[in-house]
Amino acid sequence: MAEQQAETCNYNDLHARRAADLINLKGATVLVVGANTGADCRYFMDWGAKEVHGVDVVPNVGCDYQADNVRYFRMSAEAMQLPNNYYDLVYCFATMEHVHDIVAAFKEMTRVTKPGGFIYSVASPLWNSRSGHHMACLASHPWIHLRMGKQEMVHYCKSDGIEGERGLSIEAIVAYVLDSTEFNRRPAHDYTQAVATIPNVMIVSNLLYNEPESAVPEDLKTELALKGIPHDELRAVTHEFVAIKRPLTWKQRIVGTARRIVRVGRTQISGIRRLLK
Secondary structure, three states, X not given: OHHXXXXXXXXXXXXXXXXXXXXXXXXXXXXXXXXXXXXXXXXXXXXXXXXXXXXXXXXXXXXXXXXXXXXXXXXXXXXXOOOOOOEEEEEEEOOHHHOOOHHHHHHHHHHHEXXXXXXXXXXXXXXXXXXXXXXXXXXXXXXXXXXXXXXXXXXXXXXXXXXXXXXXXXXXXXXXXXXXXXXXXXXXXXXXXXXXXOOOEEEEEEEEEEOOHHHOOHHHHHHHHOOOOOHHHHHEEEXXXXXXXXXXXXXXHHXXXXXXXHHHHHHHHHHHHHHHO
């Protein structure tokens, strides 16, 4: 278990560094989508960001890392109450595979990114991959979450000596994997198609990282094909999306300026009316 956690921490560090290298992080504003308890926010503050915000739906968002110029918001990636065109970098790692409306979430991440800013999103492991269940105790039984129902899976795990992990029983683990809404269960191609619909971005990367064909046993391909899962899906482990938000067109600039003038005018009129009362 300690080795599993160390490996995960290395992946977090690796992807945070890749994202940070996309921009001049000194003085930058960063949004971490799927901030969880705050560990990823720490990376960007330590590396020189001016301001870091984190969003997540978990009730304890940001509980493990608090600092000046770090703020957390409990909200969904699909509908963020955050300003347009604000962040130099929007970073999302190992989160999108849990988000149900991925089209809305990708569009929201783009909306809050500054023109010329970057979006860096990596979803992994995808649901139909060998470790789509996200559970270390099931790692020696790849694709088990696709092959078995709840009772069969519990019985099989107990017969193999798997009792659970992180203080949770195997019954709770299996219920979490198969019954909960924690996973979107999206096929891999949904991610690439969702990204292709986003306006106002220059896509740097919209890729699926696949295991080799030989990684999936022939009998498993046949078994899961009968359930409507093609073998390419079983190989797709990770979706990577990297994009630059396009600068505003002159029409967008004019409209934005006009709207700001109207807002300022309304504020001034309201102030004058209060003074006259």
